[in-house]
Amino acid sequence: MRILIVDDEEHLRRMMRLTLETAGREVADAASGEEGLRLFGDGYRFDVTLLDQRMPGMDGLETLRRMRLLRADAAIIMVTAYATIELAVDAMKLGATDFVRKPMTPDTLRHAVDAALAKRSGLSAPAAPPESGADQSAAVSPPETWTTNGFFIRRVVPAAGPSGDQPTEHRFVVTRGKEPVGSEVVVAIDPATAKRVSLECRRDLSPSGAFWRRQAETALMNYLWSEAALPDGGRLVIDRATGPMLDAATRWDED
Numbered sequence: 001m002r003i004l005i006v007d008d009e010e011h012l013r014r015m016m017r018l019t020l021e022t023a024g025r026e027v028a029d030a031a032s033g034e035e036g037l038r039l040f041g042d043g044y045r046f047d048v049t050l051l052d053q054r055m056p057g058m059d060g061l062e063t064l065r066r067m068r069l070l071r072a073d074a075a076i077i078m079v080t081a082y083a084t085i086e087l088a089v090d091a092m093k094l095g096a097t098d099f100v101r102k103p104m105t106p107d108t109l110r111h112a113v114d115a116a117l118a119k120r121s122g123l124s125a126p127a128a129p130p131e132s133g134a135d136q137s138a139a140v141s142p143p144e145t146w147t148t149n150g151f152f153i154r155r156v157v158p159a160a161g162p163s164g165d166q167p168t169e170h171r172f173v174v175t176r177g178k179e180p181v182g183s184e185v186v187v188a189i190d191p192a193t194a195k196r197v198s199l200e201c202r203r204d205l206s207p208s209g210a211f212w213r214r215q216a217e218t219a220l221m222n223y224l225w226s227e228a229a230l231p232d233g234g235r236l237v238i239d240r241a242t243g244p245m246l247d248a249a250t251r252w253d254e255d
Contacts, residue, residue: 005029006036007052033058043071053080098147112150168207170216187216190239
């Protein structure tokens with residue numbers, strides 16, 4: 001596997017190179033977006049590119065855009081200490097495969113590269129072990145998968161219950177890199193919080209609907225980004241209505 005590192009910080013390039021070479025990867029590096037783009041060429045020289053977001057001259061987003069023009073399916077990981085929702089949206093629109101927070105640990109870096117390779121190859125994230133006595137014949141919708149900070153995330157879409165009711169818990173399978181088995185993480189929506197948001201925004205937003213599913217995804221991604229670890233007990237609870245959440249709910253079209 002060949003990896004390209006594009007970052008203007010020499011000490012960080014050295015750390016990433018050493019980490020990846022120790023793991024058996026072949027590594028090239030560049031100190032600017034312009035140099036990185038020249039090394040990238042048509043993109044077929046490298047399996048994964050690690051691209052710093054903030055650099056003098058050509059910044060990471062512009063470098064990402066140009067790399068994607070050269071190779072649409074390139075696995076490109078944005079490396080940044082300044083991630084925001086707006087930046088994530090812009091980068092994903094331009095085709096970023098993952099975000100990794102710096103400074104990162106060697107384990108996070110290795111996991112991020114492995115997850116990007118798996119995602120580019122079209123591999124599904126490993127499933128959680130089946131529960132004892134669970135009905136494995138129940139049909140579920142195809143899962144959505146994405147990566148962040150070296151974690152491969154799969155949203156599990158549960159089958160409807162006998163009455164068609166949906167749970168107020170949103171379930172995900174999270175794994176790191178190429179671990180064989182993922183861990184289940186539950187993001188629960190506090191009923192009082194869901195009711196408050198609906199009342200304040202004058203919207204009928206079901207806790208199992210698309211709006212709260214998006215809030216659950218965001219909460220999980222934010223946790224994995226800031227903590228670089230799974231939540232204690234594999235569970236998060238959304239029990240507070242924030243300003244951005246209320247703003248999003250006001251504009252939300254549930255249909």
